[in-house]
Amino acid sequence: MTERDVLALRTDADEETCRRVLQVLARVGDKWTLLVIGTLREGTMRFGELHRAVTGISQRMLTLTLRQLERDGLVGRTVHPSVPPKVEYALTELGRTLLGTALQLAWWAADHIDEIEANRRDYDSALSPAGD
Amino acid sequence: MTERDVLALRTDADEETCRRVLQVLARVGDKWTLLVIGTLREGTMRFGELHRAVTGISQRMLTLTLRQLERDGLVGRTVHPSVPPKVEYALTELGRTLLGTALQLAWWAADHIDEIEANRRDYDSALSPAGD
DNA sequence: CCGCATCCATTTGGATACTG
């Protein structure tokens, strides 16, 4: 698969494949996915641990995010039939390969965040001439 | 910056930095950003060309996406003061470095999309026992 | 040609209350 097949999504490319790939990228880029995957990097965690570890996530969104990840086969879910219930989550092999790739992007972001924020300041101050 | 600083967002990490990095990842992961950047890979394009090249994008979203990318310094915008107006867009150096990193993720998605979709089918059929 | 403003439908996500 070539670059243009993956990212271009031109009318004359294989749109079907592009759509499927983009769908995965959208999933990865949503508000909580990378945070949850990144948190599970350290090993198996219980629902409550994850909830405390991922600052700001609601119970609802943690549940939804974990369900998506489980459905995609990126995270495994183990229920221990005890009272009270105990449910553990861990990255699968597939999940670990994604983590590696996602970290590259995170590093890019970390490397360039200062430049990006400087660009934003320039852009904004050029629009609001305040003291010009 | 370590892995945990970038992705973990634990309560005891540098939340401020994490939030800023995540903000960039969210931008990259939104519906149109990678598509536009990927399309500009080939070189300078006019607004109308982009609009035709990125299948399915509305004029409004193309404008908004380009503004964001311009503000972040990922895309440059050149206005030719002619009649009718002619506006050209091109990746900046920063934009090109992002393209390289983003392609890694796109390739990961392309490599694993079949496995992910198979996982989804398994998951869904395990939930709806239909003929079980 | 480029793109902004308005209106509106859909989606997303948080707060809360409730169940096994």
Add this chain to the structure above:
DNA sequence: CAGTATCCAAATGGATGCGG
């Protein structure tokens, strides 16, 4: 403890019409 269900607010994004 680990979810599910409901309600509601905010963000997202398309369609359309206007303006430089």
